[in-house]
Amino acid sequence: MIAVLFGTRPEFIKLAPVLSNLKLRKIPFILIHSGQHYSPELDQQIIEDLNLPKPDYNLGIGSASHAHQTGKIMMGVEEILKKEEPKMLVVHGDTNTMLAGSLAAVKLHIPIAHVEAGLRSFDNNMPEEINRIITDRISRLLFTPTEVTKLNLLQEGIDKNKIFVTGNTVVDALIDHLPLTKKRSTLEKFSLEEDNYILVTAHRAENVDNISHLKKLISLLEFAQKIMNKKIIWPIHPHTKKQLMDNKILLSFDIKVIPPTDYLDMLSLINSCSLVLTDSGGIQEEAYILKKWLITLRNSTERPETLTANFLVDLDKNKLEEAINTFKSGKVLWKENVFGKGNAGRLIVKHIEDFLKINNV
Numbered sequence: 057m058i059a060v061l062f063g064t065r066p067e068f069i070k071l072a073p074v075l076s077n078l079k080l081r082k083i084p085f086i087l088i089h090s091g092q093h094y095s096p097e098l099d100q101q102i103i104e105d106l107n108l109p110k111p112d113y114n115l116g117i118g119s120a121s122h123a124h125q126t127g128k129i130m131m132g133v134e135e136i137l138k139k140e141e142p143k144m145l146v147v148h149g150d151t152n153t154m155l156a157g158s159l160a161a162v163k164l165h166i167p168i169a170h171v172e173a174g175l176r177s178f179d180n181n182m183p184e185e186i187n188r189i190i191t192d193r194i195s196r197l198l199f200t201p202t203e204v205t206k207l208n209l210l211q212e213g214i215d216k217n218k219i220f221v222t223g224n225t226v227v228d229a230l231i232d233h234l235p236l237t238k239k240r241s242t243l244e245k246f247s248l249e250e251d252n253y254i255l256v257t258a259h260r261a262e263n264v265d266n267i268s269h270l271k272k273l274i275s276l277l278e279f280a281q282k283i284m285n286k287k288i289i290w291p292i293h294p295h296t297k298k299q300l301m302d303n304k305i306l307l308s309f310d311i312k313v314i315p316p317t318d319y320l321d322m323l324s325l326i327n328s329c330s331l332v333l334t335d336s337g338g339i340q341e342e343a344y345i346l347k348k349w350l351i352t353l354r355n356s357t358e359r360p361e362t363l364t365a366n367f368l369v370d371l372d373k374n375k376l377e378e379a380i381n382t383f384k385s386g387k388v389l390w391k392e393n394v395f396g397k398g399n400a401g402r403l404i405v406k407h408i409e410d411f412l413k414i415n416n417v
Protein backbone atom coordinates (compact mmCIF):
# COMPACT_ATOMS: atom_id res chain seq x y z
CA MET A 57 0.00 0.00 0.00
CA ILE A 58 1.14 3.55 -0.71
CA ALA A 59 0.04 6.87 0.80
CA VAL A 60 -1.02 10.02 -1.03
CA LEU A 61 -0.98 13.37 0.77
CA PHE A 62 -2.80 16.54 -0.19
CA GLY A 63 -4.22 19.59 1.57
CA THR A 64 -4.83 22.51 -0.78
CA ARG A 65 -6.98 23.31 -3.78
CA PRO A 66 -4.30 22.83 -6.48
CA GLU A 67 -3.26 19.52 -4.95
CA PHE A 68 -6.84 18.23 -5.10
CA ILE A 69 -7.08 19.17 -8.78
CA LYS A 70 -3.67 17.98 -9.88
CA LEU A 71 -3.58 14.74 -7.89
CA ALA A 72 -7.05 13.71 -9.10
CA PRO A 73 -5.63 12.11 -12.29
CA VAL A 74 -3.04 10.22 -10.21
CA LEU A 75 -5.72 8.91 -7.84
CA SER A 76 -7.94 7.74 -10.70
CA ASN A 77 -5.02 5.91 -12.32
CA LEU A 78 -4.02 4.29 -9.05
CA LYS A 79 -7.58 2.97 -8.84
CA LEU A 80 -7.47 1.80 -12.44
CA ARG A 81 -4.23 -0.11 -11.86
CA LYS A 82 -5.64 -1.48 -8.58
CA ILE A 83 -2.73 -0.14 -6.55
CA PRO A 84 -3.96 0.12 -2.95
CA PHE A 85 -3.52 3.54 -1.36
CA ILE A 86 -4.53 5.59 1.63
CA LEU A 87 -5.39 9.25 1.21
CA ILE A 88 -4.30 11.82 3.79
CA HIS A 89 -5.76 15.35 3.87
CA SER A 90 -3.68 17.80 5.92
CA GLY A 91 -6.55 20.28 6.26
CA GLN A 92 -4.31 23.19 5.12
CA HIS A 93 -7.28 24.39 3.08
CA TYR A 94 -10.54 24.14 5.00
CA SER A 95 -12.84 26.93 3.75
CA PRO A 96 -15.64 25.04 1.97
CA GLU A 97 -14.94 26.86 -1.33
CA LEU A 98 -11.27 25.85 -1.34
CA ASP A 99 -11.84 22.39 0.05
CA GLN A 100 -15.14 20.44 0.06
CA GLN A 101 -16.55 22.10 -3.04
CA ILE A 102 -13.50 21.24 -5.16
CA ILE A 103 -13.23 17.71 -3.74
CA GLU A 104 -16.88 17.05 -4.67
CA ASP A 105 -16.46 18.56 -8.13
CA LEU A 106 -13.57 16.23 -8.83
CA ASN A 107 -15.33 13.19 -7.43
CA LEU A 108 -12.34 12.38 -5.26
CA PRO A 109 -12.41 9.49 -2.80
CA LYS A 110 -13.04 10.43 0.82
CA PRO A 111 -9.69 10.88 2.60
CA ASP A 112 -8.84 8.13 5.08
CA TYR A 113 -7.38 10.75 7.40
CA ASN A 114 -7.99 14.47 7.79
CA LEU A 115 -5.48 16.17 10.07
CA GLY A 116 -7.56 19.36 10.20
CA ILE A 117 -4.44 21.49 10.62
CA GLY A 118 -5.82 24.76 9.22
CA SER A 119 -3.92 28.04 9.00
CA ALA A 120 -0.93 29.11 11.08
CA SER A 121 2.53 30.59 10.57
CA HIS A 122 4.72 28.62 8.20
CA ALA A 123 6.71 26.91 10.95
CA HIS A 124 3.64 26.05 13.02
CA GLN A 125 1.67 24.78 10.05
CA THR A 126 4.57 22.74 8.69
CA GLY A 127 5.44 21.35 12.12
CA LYS A 128 1.88 20.31 12.91
CA ILE A 129 1.46 18.58 9.55
CA MET A 130 4.80 16.79 10.03
CA MET A 131 3.71 15.43 13.38
CA GLY A 132 0.32 14.34 12.07
CA VAL A 133 1.70 12.68 8.95
CA GLU A 134 4.48 10.94 10.90
CA GLU A 135 1.96 9.30 13.18
CA ILE A 136 -0.08 8.00 10.23
CA LEU A 137 3.01 6.78 8.34
CA LYS A 138 4.23 4.91 11.42
CA LYS A 139 0.86 3.24 11.86
CA GLU A 140 0.14 2.44 8.21
CA GLU A 141 3.71 1.71 7.00
CA PRO A 142 3.09 2.63 3.35
CA LYS A 143 5.71 1.68 0.76
CA MET A 144 5.81 5.22 -0.63
CA LEU A 145 4.44 8.70 -0.03
CA VAL A 146 3.14 10.64 -3.04
CA VAL A 147 3.17 14.44 -2.70
CA HIS A 148 2.47 17.25 -5.12
CA GLY A 149 3.71 20.70 -5.99
CA ASP A 150 5.06 23.29 -3.58
CA THR A 151 2.85 23.71 -0.53
CA ASN A 152 3.66 23.50 3.15
CA THR A 153 1.63 20.28 3.19
CA MET A 154 4.00 18.77 0.64
CA LEU A 155 7.13 19.90 2.49
CA ALA A 156 5.88 18.63 5.83
CA GLY A 157 4.84 15.25 4.43
CA SER A 158 8.16 14.81 2.64
CA LEU A 159 10.20 15.58 5.77
CA ALA A 160 8.14 13.16 7.85
CA ALA A 161 8.50 10.41 5.23
CA VAL A 162 12.21 10.77 4.51
CA LYS A 163 13.07 10.46 8.21
CA LEU A 164 11.11 7.20 8.33
CA HIS A 165 12.98 5.99 5.18
CA ILE A 166 9.76 5.96 3.17
CA PRO A 167 10.50 6.82 -0.48
CA ILE A 168 8.85 10.01 -1.73
CA ALA A 169 7.33 10.45 -5.18
CA HIS A 170 7.09 14.14 -6.05
CA VAL A 171 4.52 15.06 -8.70
CA GLU A 172 5.26 18.38 -10.47
CA ALA A 173 8.94 18.30 -9.52
CA GLY A 174 11.69 20.57 -10.80
CA LEU A 175 9.81 23.88 -11.00
CA ARG A 176 11.99 26.85 -10.06
CA SER A 177 11.16 30.56 -9.88
CA PHE A 178 14.73 31.26 -8.64
CA ASP A 179 13.14 33.54 -6.06
CA ASN A 180 13.92 32.34 -2.56
CA ASN A 181 11.57 34.92 -1.06
CA MET A 182 8.68 32.71 -2.11
CA PRO A 183 7.85 30.09 0.52
CA GLU A 184 6.89 27.76 -2.32
CA GLU A 185 10.39 27.91 -3.85
CA ILE A 186 12.00 26.73 -0.61
CA ASN A 187 9.44 23.93 -0.34
CA ARG A 188 10.15 22.77 -3.89
CA ILE A 189 13.95 22.76 -3.51
CA ILE A 190 13.86 20.72 -0.31
CA THR A 191 11.34 18.14 -1.45
CA ASP A 192 13.08 17.63 -4.78
CA ARG A 193 16.38 17.05 -2.98
CA ILE A 194 14.96 14.23 -0.86
CA SER A 195 12.54 12.58 -3.31
CA ARG A 196 13.15 9.15 -4.80
CA LEU A 197 10.92 9.63 -7.86
CA LEU A 198 10.65 13.05 -9.46
CA PHE A 199 7.90 13.54 -12.03
CA THR A 200 8.65 16.68 -13.99
CA PRO A 201 6.07 18.23 -16.30
CA THR A 202 8.59 19.32 -18.97
CA GLU A 203 12.18 19.02 -20.22
CA VAL A 204 12.95 22.50 -18.79
CA THR A 205 11.97 21.36 -15.31
CA LYS A 206 14.03 18.18 -15.71
CA LEU A 207 17.05 20.33 -16.59
CA ASN A 208 16.59 22.37 -13.40
CA LEU A 209 16.96 19.16 -11.40
CA LEU A 210 19.97 17.92 -13.37
CA GLN A 211 21.66 21.26 -12.78
CA GLU A 212 21.16 20.78 -9.05
CA GLY A 213 22.94 17.43 -9.28
CA ILE A 214 19.91 15.20 -8.92
CA ASP A 215 20.42 11.68 -10.29
CA LYS A 216 18.88 11.44 -13.77
CA ASN A 217 17.61 7.93 -13.02
CA LYS A 218 15.19 9.38 -10.47
CA ILE A 219 13.63 11.84 -12.95
CA PHE A 220 10.77 11.13 -15.35
CA VAL A 221 9.23 13.70 -17.70
CA THR A 222 5.53 12.91 -17.61
CA GLY A 223 3.73 16.13 -18.54
CA ASN A 224 1.61 17.98 -16.03
CA THR A 225 -1.52 16.38 -14.61
CA VAL A 226 -3.21 19.78 -14.98
CA VAL A 227 -3.72 18.80 -18.65
CA ASP A 228 -5.37 15.48 -17.73
CA ALA A 229 -7.68 17.28 -15.30
CA LEU A 230 -8.54 19.92 -17.86
CA ILE A 231 -9.29 17.40 -20.62
CA ASP A 232 -11.46 15.39 -18.23
CA HIS A 233 -13.47 18.36 -16.99
CA LEU A 234 -13.68 20.95 -19.76
CA PRO A 235 -16.51 19.13 -21.61
CA LEU A 236 -18.53 19.13 -18.37
CA THR A 237 -18.42 22.93 -18.26
CA LYS A 238 -20.65 23.03 -21.36
CA LYS A 239 -23.54 21.84 -19.22
CA ARG A 240 -23.04 24.77 -16.87
CA SER A 241 -24.33 28.29 -17.31
CA THR A 242 -21.38 29.91 -15.59
CA LEU A 243 -21.48 33.15 -17.60
CA GLU A 244 -25.18 33.65 -16.93
CA LYS A 245 -24.64 32.93 -13.26
CA PHE A 246 -22.12 35.77 -13.00
CA SER A 247 -23.86 38.07 -15.57
CA LEU A 248 -20.94 37.91 -17.97
CA GLU A 249 -20.65 37.78 -21.76
CA GLU A 250 -18.29 35.58 -23.74
CA ASP A 251 -14.96 37.30 -24.45
CA ASN A 252 -16.02 40.48 -22.70
CA TYR A 253 -14.44 40.39 -19.24
CA ILE A 254 -11.11 40.15 -17.43
CA LEU A 255 -10.57 37.30 -14.96
CA VAL A 256 -8.43 38.09 -11.91
CA THR A 257 -6.99 35.86 -9.20
CA ALA A 258 -4.48 36.96 -6.56
CA HIS A 259 -3.41 35.26 -3.36
CA ARG A 260 0.43 35.23 -3.22
CA ALA A 261 1.93 36.53 0.02
CA GLU A 262 4.16 38.92 -2.02
CA ASN A 263 1.06 40.62 -3.45
CA VAL A 264 -1.46 40.59 -0.64
CA ASP A 265 0.36 40.51 2.70
CA ASN A 266 2.13 43.85 2.28
CA ILE A 267 -0.36 46.73 2.36
CA SER A 268 1.46 48.93 -0.11
CA HIS A 269 1.68 45.99 -2.55
CA LEU A 270 -1.98 45.24 -2.03
CA LYS A 271 -2.92 48.87 -2.79
CA LYS A 272 -0.70 48.78 -5.86
CA LEU A 273 -2.43 45.60 -6.97
CA ILE A 274 -5.87 47.21 -6.72
CA SER A 275 -4.69 50.29 -8.57
CA LEU A 276 -3.28 48.04 -11.31
CA LEU A 277 -6.62 46.23 -11.63
CA GLU A 278 -8.43 49.55 -11.97
CA PHE A 279 -5.95 50.55 -14.68
CA ALA A 280 -6.47 47.25 -16.53
CA GLN A 281 -10.24 47.70 -16.34
CA LYS A 282 -9.97 51.21 -17.84
CA ILE A 283 -7.60 50.42 -20.70
CA MET A 284 -9.38 47.21 -21.70
CA ASN A 285 -12.77 48.80 -21.06
CA LYS A 286 -14.05 45.49 -19.81
CA LYS A 287 -15.57 44.39 -16.55
CA ILE A 288 -13.38 42.46 -14.10
CA ILE A 289 -14.50 39.32 -12.31
CA TRP A 290 -12.46 38.32 -9.28
CA PRO A 291 -13.06 35.04 -7.45
CA ILE A 292 -11.28 36.04 -4.28
CA HIS A 293 -9.14 33.87 -2.00
CA PRO A 294 -10.47 34.17 1.59
CA HIS A 295 -7.09 35.49 2.75
CA THR A 296 -7.03 38.25 0.12
CA LYS A 297 -10.58 39.21 1.07
CA LYS A 298 -9.61 39.44 4.72
CA GLN A 299 -6.61 41.62 3.87
CA LEU A 300 -8.84 44.00 1.88
CA MET A 301 -11.39 44.20 4.67
CA ASP A 302 -8.87 44.56 7.50
CA ASN A 303 -7.19 47.42 5.64
CA LYS A 304 -10.49 48.98 4.62
CA ILE A 305 -9.54 48.98 0.94
CA LEU A 306 -12.58 49.68 -1.20
CA LEU A 307 -13.00 48.76 -4.85
CA SER A 308 -14.80 51.54 -6.68
CA PHE A 309 -14.56 50.58 -10.34
CA ASP A 310 -16.22 48.03 -12.64
CA ILE A 311 -15.17 44.91 -10.74
CA LYS A 312 -17.26 42.02 -9.47
CA VAL A 313 -15.79 40.21 -6.49
CA ILE A 314 -17.18 36.72 -5.97
CA PRO A 315 -16.32 33.88 -3.57
CA PRO A 316 -13.83 31.27 -4.86
CA THR A 317 -15.63 29.23 -7.51
CA ASP A 318 -15.68 25.48 -7.90
CA TYR A 319 -13.34 23.89 -10.43
CA LEU A 320 -15.79 23.67 -13.34
CA ASP A 321 -16.87 27.31 -13.03
CA MET A 322 -13.21 28.32 -12.88
CA LEU A 323 -12.43 26.41 -16.08
CA SER A 324 -15.44 28.10 -17.74
CA LEU A 325 -14.35 31.53 -16.54
CA ILE A 326 -10.84 31.03 -17.92
CA ASN A 327 -12.08 29.57 -21.19
CA SER A 328 -14.49 32.44 -21.93
CA CYS A 329 -12.60 35.52 -20.75
CA SER A 330 -10.66 38.11 -22.78
CA LEU A 331 -7.69 38.31 -20.43
CA VAL A 332 -6.39 36.49 -17.36
CA LEU A 333 -4.54 38.48 -14.68
CA THR A 334 -3.16 36.12 -12.07
CA ASP A 335 -0.42 35.30 -9.60
CA SER A 336 -1.41 31.63 -9.45
CA GLY A 337 0.78 28.89 -10.92
CA GLY A 338 -1.96 26.51 -12.01
CA ILE A 339 -4.01 29.24 -13.64
CA GLN A 340 -0.97 30.29 -15.71
CA GLU A 341 -0.90 26.73 -17.04
CA GLU A 342 -4.63 26.49 -17.67
CA ALA A 343 -4.81 29.89 -19.37
CA TYR A 344 -1.85 29.07 -21.61
CA ILE A 345 -3.25 25.66 -22.56
CA LEU A 346 -6.57 27.35 -23.45
CA LYS A 347 -4.65 29.98 -25.50
CA LYS A 348 -5.87 32.96 -23.51
CA TRP A 349 -4.26 36.37 -23.14
CA LEU A 350 -2.27 35.87 -19.96
CA ILE A 351 -0.56 38.41 -17.73
CA THR A 352 1.15 37.29 -14.54
CA LEU A 353 1.23 39.64 -11.55
CA ARG A 354 4.72 38.58 -10.50
CA ASN A 355 8.26 39.25 -11.62
CA SER A 356 9.19 35.60 -11.97
CA THR A 357 7.52 32.40 -12.99
CA GLU A 358 8.40 28.78 -12.43
CA ARG A 359 6.52 28.09 -15.68
CA PRO A 360 8.93 29.65 -18.27
CA GLU A 361 7.38 27.38 -20.91
CA THR A 362 4.45 29.82 -20.98
CA LEU A 363 6.54 32.90 -21.72
CA THR A 364 5.72 32.89 -25.44
CA ALA A 365 2.26 34.19 -24.43
CA ASN A 366 2.56 35.11 -20.76
CA PHE A 367 3.88 38.46 -19.62
CA LEU A 368 5.40 39.01 -16.19
CA VAL A 369 4.37 42.54 -15.24
CA ASP A 370 4.70 42.38 -11.47
CA LEU A 371 2.45 45.28 -10.35
CA ASP A 372 3.73 47.72 -12.99
CA LYS A 373 1.16 49.65 -15.06
CA ASN A 374 3.55 50.40 -17.95
CA LYS A 375 4.48 46.75 -18.31
CA LEU A 376 0.81 45.80 -18.15
CA GLU A 377 -0.09 48.22 -20.93
CA GLU A 378 2.82 47.02 -23.06
CA ALA A 379 1.71 43.42 -22.59
CA ILE A 380 -1.86 44.21 -23.62
CA ASN A 381 -0.58 46.02 -26.72
CA THR A 382 1.56 43.02 -27.64
CA PHE A 383 -1.46 40.75 -27.40
CA LYS A 384 -3.46 43.21 -29.52
CA SER A 385 -0.70 43.21 -32.16
CA GLY A 386 -1.04 39.44 -32.40
CA LYS A 387 2.70 38.89 -31.94
CA VAL A 388 2.32 36.03 -29.52
CA LEU A 389 2.54 32.30 -29.93
CA TRP A 390 0.91 29.52 -27.95
CA LYS A 391 2.97 26.35 -28.36
CA GLU A 392 1.08 23.05 -28.47
CA ASN A 393 1.27 20.47 -25.70
CA VAL A 394 4.01 22.16 -23.66
CA PHE A 395 2.61 20.55 -20.53
CA GLY A 396 1.97 17.19 -22.18
CA LYS A 397 -0.95 15.55 -23.89
CA GLY A 398 -3.06 14.58 -20.90
CA ASN A 399 -1.53 11.22 -20.00
CA ALA A 400 0.60 12.41 -17.07
CA GLY A 401 -1.50 10.57 -14.47
CA ARG A 402 -1.14 7.28 -16.34
CA LEU A 403 2.63 7.69 -16.79
CA ILE A 404 3.18 8.67 -13.17
CA VAL A 405 1.31 5.63 -11.91
CA LYS A 406 3.20 3.37 -14.33
CA HIS A 407 6.53 4.62 -12.95
CA ILE A 408 5.30 4.17 -9.39
CA GLU A 409 4.22 0.62 -10.21
CA ASP A 410 7.60 -0.16 -11.83
CA PHE A 411 9.45 1.25 -8.82
CA LEU A 412 7.43 -0.85 -6.39
CA LYS A 413 8.03 -3.99 -8.49
CA ILE A 414 11.78 -3.43 -8.96
CA ASN A 415 12.21 -2.74 -5.27
CA ASN A 416 10.05 -5.68 -4.42
CA VAL A 417 7.72 -3.75 -2.16
Ligand code: UD1
Pocket residue numbers: 064065066092093094095098099119120150151152153183184259260261294295296298337
Ligand atom coordinates in the same frame (compact mmCIF):
# COMPACT_ATOMS: atom_id res chain seq x y z
C1 UD1 B 1 -1.26 27.76 -0.53
C2 UD1 B 1 0.15 27.38 -1.02
C3 UD1 B 1 0.34 27.90 -2.43
C4 UD1 B 1 -0.79 27.47 -3.33
C5 UD1 B 1 -2.10 27.90 -2.71
C6 UD1 B 1 -3.29 27.51 -3.55
C7 UD1 B 1 1.85 27.29 0.75
C8 UD1 B 1 3.03 27.96 1.34
N1 UD1 B 1 1.18 27.97 -0.21
O1 UD1 B 1 -1.34 29.17 -0.47
O2 UD1 B 1 1.56 27.37 -2.95
O3 UD1 B 1 -0.62 28.10 -4.58
O4 UD1 B 1 -2.21 27.29 -1.44
O5 UD1 B 1 -4.45 28.13 -3.09
O6 UD1 B 1 1.54 26.19 1.12
N2 UD1 B 1 -7.12 30.65 4.32
C9 UD1 B 1 -8.49 30.61 4.42
N3 UD1 B 1 -9.12 29.42 4.14
C10 UD1 B 1 -8.44 28.31 3.78
C11 UD1 B 1 -7.04 28.38 3.68
C12 UD1 B 1 -6.39 29.54 3.95
O7 UD1 B 1 -9.13 31.57 4.76
O8 UD1 B 1 -9.06 27.28 3.52
C13 UD1 B 1 -6.42 31.93 4.60
C14 UD1 B 1 -5.88 32.06 5.99
O9 UD1 B 1 -5.93 33.41 6.36
C15 UD1 B 1 -4.42 31.66 5.79
C16 UD1 B 1 -4.10 32.22 4.43
O10 UD1 B 1 -5.32 32.05 3.71
O11 UD1 B 1 -3.59 32.14 6.79
C17 UD1 B 1 -2.97 31.55 3.72
O12 UD1 B 1 -3.28 30.17 3.58
P1 UD1 B 1 -2.15 29.10 3.26
O13 UD1 B 1 -2.72 27.76 3.18
O14 UD1 B 1 -0.99 29.30 4.18
O15 UD1 B 1 -1.63 29.56 1.84
P2 UD1 B 1 -2.39 29.88 0.49
O16 UD1 B 1 -2.26 31.36 0.28
O17 UD1 B 1 -3.74 29.27 0.37
